[in-house]
Amino acid sequence: MTTYRFHAFARLKNTEEFRVLGLDLSKSELKSKICKPYKAGKDIYISSTITRIADIQQLSIVRSQHNAKVELDRYGEEHAALIKKQNEGSGLIVLGVFRGNNPLELMECCENVTDTFIADAPGSGTFVTKTYAFFHNQWIIGIGLLIIGILIGKFLDAGT
Secondary structure, X not given: OOOOEEEEEEEEOOOOOEEEEEEEEOHXXXXXXXXXXXXXXXXXXXXXXXXXXXXXXXXXXXXXOOOHHHXXXXXXXXXXXXXXXXXXXXXXXXXXXXXXXXXXXXXXXXXXXXXXXXXXXXXXXXHHHHHHHHHXXXXXXXXXXXXXXXXXXXXXXXXX
C-alpha cells in the first residue's frame, strides 16, 4: 500500500499568488490541521502560522508518493533534461529558469486531490455539524415526536 504525502496551499484574497499551508502532511494530519478547521469555518493554525479562513480565496491540496524535497528534485531534474534536449536538437541555446526550487511548484508536478477532501465552501460544516443541524430542525423534531407518540400508543394498546 502506498503512503502518500499531502501538500496544502492557499490563495489569499487580494493576491494572485498561493502560499504554503503545509508540506509533507499525512492523511490524518491533513484532515485534522487543514480540512476540519476549513469545514468548520475556523482559522487554520499550522507550523506557528495562522491563516484566517476569511482571507482564503482558494485552497489547493496535492499528493505525492515522496516528500516535497524528493518531488521537487525530480521535477527540477526533468526540467533540466528537457532544456538540455532542446539545446542539443537546435542551433539555439535555450536559457531558462530551472524548476524544483519553489514549494509552490508541487502544485504543477503532483496530483491535485482538492475535490477529494474539500467539496464545499469554508464553514459549510463537517458531517457531525450537518447531522446536528438536521436534527435541530423544528419540522424534524415535530415529526419525530409524532412518530414516538404513535409507537408509544401502539405499545400501550398491545399491552391491554
